[in-house]
Amino acid sequence: MNRLKNCGVAVALLLLSGLTLQAQDSTALNQSEKTIKKYKPFDANLQLRSLYIWRGFKVSDAPISDVDLHYKSKDGSFQAGFWGGASLNGNYKEFDYYVSYTKKGFTVSVWDINNFSDFPNANLFNYNNGSTSHFIDAGIAYKFDFKLPLTLSWNTIVAGRDTYVKANGKRANAYSNYVQVDQVLWQDEENSSLHVFVGGGFAFGREKNFYGDHPNIVNSGLTYNKDLVLFKYHLPVAATAMFSPEHKTGTLQLVANIF
The missing domain is CATH 1.20.5 (Single alpha-helices involved in coiled-coils or other helix-helix interfaces)
Known part of the structure; x- marks a missing residue:
């Protein structure tokens, strides 16, 4: 018992x-x-690029580093910050401010883009459209939540150095537009994916615009994303093959997200 x-x-x-x-x-x-x-409201990211391409432009032939210092809301929908880049040879310099809001697939953003590489005496606070190094880019995008996502975007330069001289001699904003389609062609469970993209530049009522001398496709190509593992350290990388029918150029860019 x-x-x-x-x-x-x-x-x-x-x-x-x-x-x-x-x-x-x-x-x-x-x-x-x-x-x-x-929740971390503030963060910073560092990228290294073999060169720098943007909307069909080869902005820098030399390797660059860029830093994104930003605030993000708790739900991740609102973000505001500073973005800056510089080439290793010192020929390219940029310092931007931005805000963006994302909800239910829609993203609205405004960027104050200040590439002052060709403005040796640039005044950061000069917004006179005849002499400023800034331009203000406003955009809207929608991401379709398909099995292979599709993203449509439209951006318009609403102020700054995107200008032309009218017949009366006065300077006016050109309001150049950039429209892009980005389609994921393939992706796997290891964060690898392949995108194809096509982007066109134009301005209403004018041939010449910020992106070229004619309304045309200015940016097209493929981007391959991969999560590279080095000694248990995850290093996201992206390789982009870019072709610009308007500029008659093409190039290959490699981007590594350091943190």
């Missing part, structure tokens, strides 16, 4: 210890999830 009683006590103790361990494991898991999902 005593043996049965002792066995019952032992079983009860084992069950209790098992429940305690499960509770501890559950608590540890919850703490781990909280750590992973901890």
